[in-house]
Amino acid sequence: MIRPFITIIVFIAAWWAVTAFTSIPPFMLPAPGAVAQTLYQQAPYLAANAGVTLGEILLGLLVGTVLGGLAALGIAASATLQRWLWPILVLSQAIPVFALAPLLVLWLGFGIGSKVAMAVLVIFFPVTANFLDGLRRTESGWLDLAHTMNGSRLHILLNLRLPAALPAFASGLRVATAVAPIGAILGEWVGASSGLGYVMINANARIQTALMFAALVILAAMTITLYVAVDALLRRLLTWAPGG
Amino acid sequence: MPPGIELRGLDLRYAGAEIFSGLTLILPPAEFSVLLGPSGAGKTSLLRIIAGLEPPDAGTVTATDNAPLAGRVSYMAQQDLLLPWASALKNVCLGARLRGEPQNFARAQELLEQVGLPHRASARPAELSGGERQRVALARTLYEDRPVVLMDEPFSSLDAITRVRMQDLAAKFLAGRTVLLITHDPFEACRLGHSFTILSGSPARLAVPTRLPGIPPRAPDEDGILHLQGELLRQLAQS
Known part of the structure; x- marks a missing residue:
């Protein structure tokens, strides 16, 4: 538990040393103290924008997880869906989501919609792929047992393969939680009127580097907190799974 | 009266x-x-064929009452x-859930009580011991x-005492059914079997x-059970 704090302290100390003992100007690398001061002074402004970004991330996670989960279930349930949908999903990964960001802003506007859509695009695949993998790897002994019990395809999927795949689904959700902020921030960079990404782009244009760093610190803290919370929740829900 | 099972001319090939x-x-x-029979002789495959889990390369499995066997077999x-x-x-209650039927929890509870797990x-x-888990599996089979009933070494991972208790439970609750039991344990065979046969060779x-003489389950200390085991071991060694 103590190790991450040591790492962070060493990191901040090294950062401070670089700013104190080299001639790098503050507009390129502000000192930790300056960033901390900005964090304090601009707290209301940063908090308001962080709230916007957090909302986008959470909404994106919710929508992306539901859509990804349904897609995986559909593909697992229907061979036809698998033949049509799965190649499209794999192909879609060849298009960089980043390239779609301007289009999404054009279509969905400067508001929350385009950012949520970006987050959904980023997390949809890891959720679907992990969950589907879990659905396909049901222990063969269980399937044999289900077969001798004359189980129906649908009920075997819902009562056996689905719960058995939840640990894999949880892995996908963990990855999604870690990458969802990327989607939201990217959407904000391309076009937004609020959010941490908007703060960064603005601060960058005005060479307010300390403010940029402050936004970055908040974003990192938010992402890590979100990940830890989701991880803890999943462990609580899946106590039966080996390794949580 | 349950049906007998007739295996006729079963062939199984694997990778040539x-x-x-x-x-x-x-x-x-x-x-x-x-x-x-020795490991690798195909005992489990034979059981799976009877259970309808894999098809044989040739031959038939039929019930002696000529009705289809599907839906009348359970598997441990x-x-x-x-x-x-x-x-x-x-x-x-798993079977009921997998068939989309309403689950009869009262009956399930009753079965758990019968196999000695009322609480x-x-x-x-994960909270149950190996023996308790097999009791639940037995209750699931009885449900x-x-x-x-086809059983593939269901008690092989249990300790000796637990195994004897499970044998008693199986003999008591599966009596009157047509049971095929695979085992590596001559003692188990002699306690539970009306008859035994050996699958071996290549x-x-x-x-x-x-x-086997008498009616199962035979007590572990019954006269003659040691003799039976010896006879069985001799046949196994010759096979």
Whole structure:
């Protein structure tokens, strides 16, 4: 538990040393103290924008997880869906989501919609792929047992393969939680009127580097907190799974 | 009266090699038939063929009453195959859930009581001992209430005392059904079997079944059980 704090302290100390003992100007690398001061002074402004970004991330996670989960279930349930949908999903990964960001802003506007859509695009695949993998790897002994019990395809999927795949689904959700902020921030960079990404782009244009760093610190803290919370929740829900 | 089972000319090949060929055997109705033999002879494959889990390359499996066998067989594997996320009670009712039928929890609870686990209904498999898990698996088998029961070394991972207790439970609750039991344990065969047969060789063949005297379950200290075991071991060694 103590190790991450040591790492962070060493990191901040090294950062401070670089700013104190080299001639790098503050507009390129502000000192930790300056960033901390900005964090304090601009707290209301940063908090308001962080709230916007957090909302986008959470909404994106919710929508992306539901859509990804349904897609995986559909593909697992229907061979036809698998033949049509799965190649499209794999192909879609060849298009960089980043390239779609301007289009999404054009279509969905400067508001929350385009950012949520970006987050959904980023997390949809890891959720679907992990969950589907879990659905396909049901222990063969269980399937044999289900077969001798004359189980129906649908009920075997819902009562056996689905719960058995939840640990894999949880892995996908963990990855999604870690990458969802990327989607939201990217959407904000391309076009937004609020959010941490908007703060960064603005601060960058005005060479307010300390403010940029402050936004970055908040974003990192938010992402890590979100990940830890989701991880803890999943462990609580899946106590039966080996390794949580 | 449950049906007997007739195996006729069963062939099984795997990756070009003949596992067994021309297996013919009648499992008498309402009796425990025990199948022994060295590992790799195809005992589990034979059981899976009877259960309808894999097709033979040739031959037929039929019920002696000429009705289809599908839906009348239940299966206990070497692993208990309990679902780790479900309680003991819900594990017992699994079949109903998988068929989309309403679950009869009262009956499941009753079965858990019969196998000696009245207070473990809400426990998850990870909280149960190996013996308790096999009791839940037995209750799950009984919940299905099928006339034919196939068992693939279900007690092999248990300690000696627990195994003897499980044998007693199986003999008591599966009496009157047509049972095929695979085991590596001559003692188990002699306690539970009405008859035993040995599957061995390459490709494997079935020996003529040997009737065991008396009515199972035979007590562990019954006169003659040691003699029976010796006889069985001798046949196994010769096979």
